[in-house]
C-alpha cells in the first residue's frame with residue numbers, strides 16, 4: 001500500500017509500515033506537556049530489516065524498545081517544518097512480512113505545533129484549562145513519533161490520564177473510563193479506533209466538556225456554555241449522514257459526533273474520525289454554515305476512507321469532498337442551490353488565485369511540495385479547482401447521477417487506501433471506458449499542472465445568483481444622490497447564502513468609490529457583520545471598520561477570517577502599524593499555526609516580535 005516517497009516525511013515507509021498505535025498520555029496542564037508512551041506495531045516490507053526512521057517534531061525522547069528489548073536511537077538534523085528524524089536501530093534483524101513492536105517513551109514540548117494549551121481565562125467557562133490538537137497536515141509528529149505521512153494507515157488505541165474534573169475525547173470510539181490507579185485526583189479515558197486511518201486524523205481534546213445527544217449515532221460536545229446552541233445548530237446531522245450514505249455507501253466509522261472548540265480553533269471544521277471538530281463561529285442560529293458539517297461528514301468517505309497519498313494530491317481529498325458536500329446540498333435543497341454554491345466556490349477560487357498571484361505554481365491543482373510547508377500552500381485551490389474539474393467531467397460524462405456513480409465506485413475501490421492523482425485518473429478512464437475519446441480531449445496538463453484559473457469556466461445556473469448580481473451592480477454604480485434609494489427590502493429578500501455571495505461579488509469590484517462606505521454603513525444597521533463585510537469596509541477605506549475588523553480577527557481565530565482581516569487592515573497604509581501592533585499584542589494567545597502564518601502575512605519576524 002505504502003510505496004514511493006512523501007516530500008513531507010522522513011519516515012522510512014517503503015521499508016516498513018505501521019499497522020497499529022497504542023498510546024498512553026498523561027496530560028500535564030501545569031507544564032503544558034504530554035508525558036507519553038507509544039507502542040507502534042510495524043510490519044516489515046524487506047529482508048534484513050534492522051532500522052527504521054520515525055517523524056518527530058520537538059519531542060524529548062527518553063527510551064526506545066523493540067519487542068521489549070532496548071533499542072538504540074539517535075536524533076537527526078532538525079528541519080524547519082518537517083521536524084527531526086528519529087533513527088532507531090533494532091537489536092535484531094527481521095525479514096519481510098514479520099512484525100515488531102517499537103515502544104517510544106517521550107514528552108511533547110509546550111510549543112508543540114499540533115497543540116494549543118488554553119488558560120482557564122481563554123475558555124467560555126473561565127474555570128478550567130483546555131487542550132486541543134490539530135494534526136493536519138504534518139503536525140501529528142509533534143504529539144506522537146510516527147510515520148507521519150497520509151500514505152500509511154493504522155488503527156489506534158489510547159488511554160489518557162487527565163485531572164478528574166476534566167473530560168478527554170479523541171477521534172475514536174469511546175471505550176470507557178476509570179480512576180487513575182497512580183493518582184486519585186485523575187481519571188483515565190480509553191479510546192479505540194478500529195478503522196485504519198492516517199496519522200493526521202489522530203485528535204484529542206481535554207476540557208470541561210459536556211455533551212447532548214442529537215441523533216442515533218451522534219452527540220455534540222463542548223463547554224456547557226455552547227452545548228445547547230450546538231445541539232440546535234447541528235440538529236440536521238442525522239439527515240445529512242443518511243443523505244451521504246445514499247450517495248456514497250455505508251458510514252463505516254460507527255459514531256459521528258461534533259465537538260465545538262473554543263474560538264481560537266483555526267479552521268471551520270476538521271474531519272477527525274468519529275468526532276468532527278467545529279469552530280464556534282458556526283453557531284450563528286441561521287444554519288448559514290451547515291454546509292461546513294455537510295463537508296466534514298463527506299470526508300468520512302473522501303479523505304478519511306480514501307486518502308491522498310501525499311499532500312501534493314490534497315485535491316483528491318478536498319475536491320471530492322466539496323463535490324459530495326454539494327451533492328448533499330442538491331438532495332436536501334435543490335439543484336439550483338448546488339449551482340449557486342458552485343458559483344460561490346468559483347469566486348473563492350478567483351480570490352485565492354489573486355492572493356497567491358496567477359503564475360504561482362502553488363495554484364496548480366497538483367503542486368510540487370518539495371521543501372514547501374503544506375500550511376503555506378493551503379488555499380481554496382484544491383477545494384475549488386478540484387470541484388471545478390469534477391463538475392466539468394460530470395458535464396462531459398453525462399450529468400450528476402452518472403458522475404456520482406463514478407465517485408461512489410472510486411470510493412469503494414480505494415476504501416482504506418491512499419491514492420495519487422495518477423491512480424484516480426487511471427480509474428476514471430477505466431470506469432468511463434466507452435467515453436475515452438471525450439476524456440482524451442480534456443486538457444489535463446492545464447487542469448493539473450498549470451497555475452492560475454482552470455482552462456474551462458463552467459456555466460452554472462444563475463437563478464439564485466441573479467438577485468445578488470443585480471444588487472451588487474446597483475451598489476457599485478451608486479452615486480451620492482442615490483444613497484437614499486437603498487431600502488431594507490434590498491437585503492431582506494436575500495437568503496443568508498445569497499447575502500454572502502452578494503458581499504463576495506462586491507469584494508471583487510476593484511474600484512471602490514468612497515460612497516460604498518456609506519452604503520455599507522446602511523448594511524451594518526440591518527445585518528450582523530460577517531468577515532467579508534468587514535474586509536470590504538476596510539478595503540473601501542471606511543475607517544470606523546478598522547477597529548471592528550481587528551476585533552473580529554482577534555476574538556476568534558478561524559484562519560479563513562483572521563488572516564484576510566489582518567491582511568486587509570495591513571494593506572490600508574494608514575492602519576498598517578496598528579495591524580502589526582494588534583497582532584503582536586495577541587500572538588501569544590493565538591493558535592501556534594495561526595500566529596505563524598499571520599506573522600508571515602504581516603511580515604513580522606517570528607523570533608523578535610518586530611516588523612521586518
Ligand SMILES: CC/C=C\C/C=C\C[C@@H](O)/C=C/C=C/C=C\[C@@H](O)CCCC(=O)O
Nearest residue numbers: 136137267268269311314374375377378560
Ligand atoms: C496544496 C496544499 C497542500 C496541502 C495542504 C494540507 C493541509 C494544510 C494544512 O494547513 C491544514 C489544513 C486543515 C484544514 C481543515 C479544514 C478545512 O477544510 C477548513 C477550510 C477553511 C475553513 O472553513 O475555515
Ligand SMILES: [Zn+2]
Nearest residue numbers: 295299318321
Ligand atoms: Zn475538507
